[in-house]
Amino acid sequence: MGGGEPTVHIIDDDESLRRALDGLFRSVGLKARGYGSVREFLDGGIEDTPGCLVLDVRLPGLSGIDFQSQLGDHGIHYPVVLMTGHGDIPMSVKAMKAGAQDFLAKPFRDQEMLDAVAAAIERDRQTRSSEDGKSRVQKLFTTLSPREQQVMMLVTSGKMNKQAAGELGISEITVKIHRGSAMRKMGARTLADLVRMADLLKSTATRSR
Amino acid sequence: MGGGEPTVHIIDDDESLRRALDGLFRSVGLKARGYGSVREFLDGGIEDTPGCLVLDVRLPGLSGIDFQSQLGDHGIHYPVVLMTGHGDIPMSVKAMKAGAQDFLAKPFRDQEMLDAVAAAIERDRQTRSSEDGKSRVQKLFTTLSPREQQVMMLVTSGKMNKQAAGELGISEITVKIHRGSAMRKMGARTLADLVRMADLLKSTATRSR
DNA sequence: AGTTGAACCACACTTACGTATGAGACCAGA
């Protein structure tokens, strides 16, 4: 899941520019793929491989900036490098506030683009490795039975077994059993591990997506 | 510590602009203070009150952008709103990447500035409340004796008392004593609390500043 | 010289944790 070499996805309606960028990225050993429009990119089927997006601000159908803000809705979390031929400061500021990795005004030097893309890919790598840990824990959590999940949340919030038992209206011994199997299923060797996993779960549950 | 109403610190060598901004901020009930240069601001003595900075990119002595990147060295963590009369896209992108709250090209509308400053102050408020928790825990941690600190880190990493004892070359009973006083001094009612405090300490210790 | 705080340890006791054994009830899917 999510393996492979990083790929740069270039979306621009100007085919000559696409080819030039494609060549540029390949010249430094990066995989690259070009698309003439957002539609074409989305239809291409998103593989879950590391990489980043390089977008023109002005695109047929949908602007690069609008698309950038909608990425989340499409389940895409690639860092974005924006390019523009006719941009202004407010536009660049808006894009950066929206979380763009970089914003390049044409004409730009090859090296600027390569630096931006390298940083974007590195950021994606970081995001992925931390997301991997979270989703691993989340996946494990779903394998717990409802009771086990409840008990896990109670004990990691500092409740003693007997307190958790009281809250759930069951006996302490039953809590111990659920607690034990929760630990085993989550792969937590100690309570400290379990607390950290629970915090991870809470942090992702609260996050706005 | 850190109380009071938020203050907008305006640094610009153009006094007429300073006065205009000062009036603008006061008109919406914000405290404001003007400075003709970075020097003047720094010499003014930094009070630890909530607020933000409004800087011109071009300043006598030191540019606003350079100053922004040095804020940390001065122990200042205010969000920064940058203004410029002669800016370009690369400059704005650089500023945003450096963590600026906003970047306004002159001329801007009053409302744009007010929105930017309001967002900056809100961000400062958030940062402060989370930093308060951290520094509270850090302060408590320093009240622990060296042994108590060591024991706390060991037990929160999942070690049993006897394992911690082994690592420290002391007896288990002594570990229990240190552990107990660490809990009491840190104000942790349960091990789960202590684990979270320890994680907070680790996260701030690792952070580059 | 006296006090204080830190670190160390032993003995003893209570409480909590963790697991094993055994068992009954329920429900859904093969």
Place this chain on the structure above:
DNA sequence: TCTGGTCTCATACGTAAGTGTGGTTCAACT
């Protein structure tokens, strides 16, 4: 119908945690 998972509980045993009492040593400060 039988199997398997979930949830429930009791009894029991061994281990770990947490606290209290009492005591020693050492360095630092008064």
